[in-house]
Amino acid sequence: MASWFQLCSGAQAWCHLPCQADLQRKVDALEASLLAYDTRLQEMQWQIEELTRQVSDLRVASAHASDECRREVGDADKETTKTAPAKVKKEQKKETTKIAPAKAKKEPKKEATKIAPAKAKKEPKKESKATMKNNAQAKTKKGAKKPTREQGSESGFNDGPLRLAWASAELQGWRKSMEDSRIVLPQATTCSNLNGVAWEQVAIFGVLDGHGGAQVARFCSKRLPEELVKFPISDGPHQGTELAEALRGAFSRIQQMLEGGQHVDELEQLANPPSPNSARFAKLLPLGDSQAVPGGSTACICCITETQIITANLGDSRAVLCRGGRAIPLTKDQKPENAAEKQRIEAAGGWVTWRSGQWRVNGDLNLSRALGDLEYKGLISAIPDITIHDRSPEDEFLVLGSDGIFNVKTDQEVVDAFRRSEQLLEDAETLLKNCVPGGDNVSVSVVCLN
Template identity: 30%
Template sequence: MGAYLSTPVTDKEVFEGQGQSINYGGGSMQGWRRTMEDAHIAEVGLSGDPGCAIFGVFDGHGGAEVAKFCQKYLSQEVQNLEQFGAGAVEDSLIQVFHRMDDMLRDHKYAEELEQLKTKDDADDEESRAEGDGDSAMSMDALEMIKRVFQIKRWQGEQPAGSDGSSAGTAEGEDSLASEAAAGGSSGAAAGSSGNGSGSSAAAPPRVIEPADSRVQAGCTAVVAVKYGNELFVANAGDSRGVLCRGGQAVALSEDHKPAHEVERNRILNAGGFLSEIGGVCRVNGNLNLSRAIGDLKYKGNNELPPKDQIITAQPDVRRIALKPEDSFFVLACDGVWDVMSNQECVDFISKRLAGGDKPADAACALLDACLAGDPKAARGVGCDNMTVIVVQLEHHASS
């Protein structure tokens, strides 16, 4: 079925907990997708402060590794910031989003990122189906071709069909395809010499790829920090946060889509372009969102600061003073919002909580309600990976 399974995976990762004045729970479900690329965080008592908690949903694309990387590191990195300890939560959230990109570029995390990748062979297939721009050639073959280019350049050779300035040209790939399939022939053999066999040729240096070629994946991120009686919500991409205030939905974030004027202007000014494919506006013919952590190949303009790149990790941050009528807030990835409006989601969760459900139960019920019965009939709506976090503000909730 292409990018979808024949039957959905409805098993859920369920999590829940409590903190000062909050009761939270959530769930994640793979659904119809061939791989699971979502991740999340939920932690209370940040920096030893019982009134401080952080929650986040990371929706991966092109692979799971960046979402999982944020799951592992973002909370600790924000706590490491001096300004966070001083109460500058908004500035800290902006800084930590960009900090994730800096860490993704750092070669000391390269092996870890490889381990975080989804190992299912269908991952590459799904990425291409979603408009990743890769050719039909397998990723293993492309990797071998790239390494043959690198070894030949180190030897001072000019790969056939290449002008030496672009290792990824179509001519170069075609001319080396058979060599790659054979294991790299002469170039690979050169790399194995000098290992005590008596050859005078030195082994080629260990290839360290630039970050934008190592890290092809990205993730949207919506992160909420409850700091005392205030709520800070940082968003980059099209995951979303919503607050229930007196039964009414209050948006805690705004989706970042390429067609929006601010986003479009930044993309074009940074040297990107927009394409409408199947009625969807995409950046450089690929991404249908305009802000994300990772996606480093769109962040290579050295003349521009991080916030002005084609794709930027710069989050918008909203600061909300919590009121007595605020009963809960929800963080969820776009798979949920494709199916429900903000108000429909609030109504659904409100009814469940009023009926005695715990936040985790309400979140899992929402996942089931959003799941499509048939991908073809639904035209993909309700077929995405989905993650929901419900944070109940206990001191405002009825007993």
């Protein structure tokens, strides 16, 4: 026969069963609501991305419309200038017939003796000052309304082992200064200190998008290839893996050079004059301090061999491969809103917040990985994502570009801009001009693989 204690404990357990079931139902309901909120948040993010794309498309359309309006106005002005002389001649004939001959002879003498000399000497001076002011105002207005279209471009054909045709261009656009930089080495033999003969069959192309000044992007475009070719590679089946390790090591060395402080003078010379960071350069801390070098840069680097394309990426510049007419992304944008990146940043003591239309690290930088950015040491990673892609007979060309292009155009639209191209450089320059309404510096390199 059961004891009184056993009966009471059994009754108590029986009473708790409904309570536990209710709690479980509440937990399930909360989890369902959280899942619904997550899906809603994703939908809102997709809507925001779609709206930004629509805004960029509208900017491009408005730019084209304004260009057409200017052309129409110019054509109308030409027509008016053609018809105007005939009317003037007719009016002059009518006036000459109405004016009496006597007045025409007497009045010029009086005006010439009394009025004409004084006005002839004084009026030109007044008009010249006025025209100078008007011209200066017109120039300042034009400079304020139009983007800076200073453009650097180059193209060529490498008759070496890889036989690559390429074109590369950049455009400052609406920004006050140019902070993009490029690496164009159709043959790595142009670098010094090659570690092995195998480097002679490697091409190196890259796009670097600076922020906080141009100094880090320019420093990396100069130094990174030199550090890269110091690593040994072979000509065997493991060449792709060895190139991946070489890229990882070169990125690490560049970051160490920026952190060490020994290249401060070189970085200051590479900054845009006058640099927005000139005051920070003037107040540099002692060598070795992590705050010695301001600014940072993305880095998207591709090493091309006869059989593979090895890509290392930091930030939001992109490499896109055209394979059979389709855009194949070789990189992924490294942004603070990415789940893995956000978790890493928060674990290191930082935070990710929405500001000025973008997710930003500590409310400022809209990248999660970059070279430099020493004020975010521990939060912004300099370890690149590296991918190895085997080349295919269907591969047509490779495009590397800064985010100024891909904020306006999709990967497929960029690929379509170069398909069946006979003038790579002209098409590259046209693409950059179409992306100027996005408001950023724009840079692109195109490499034909066939």
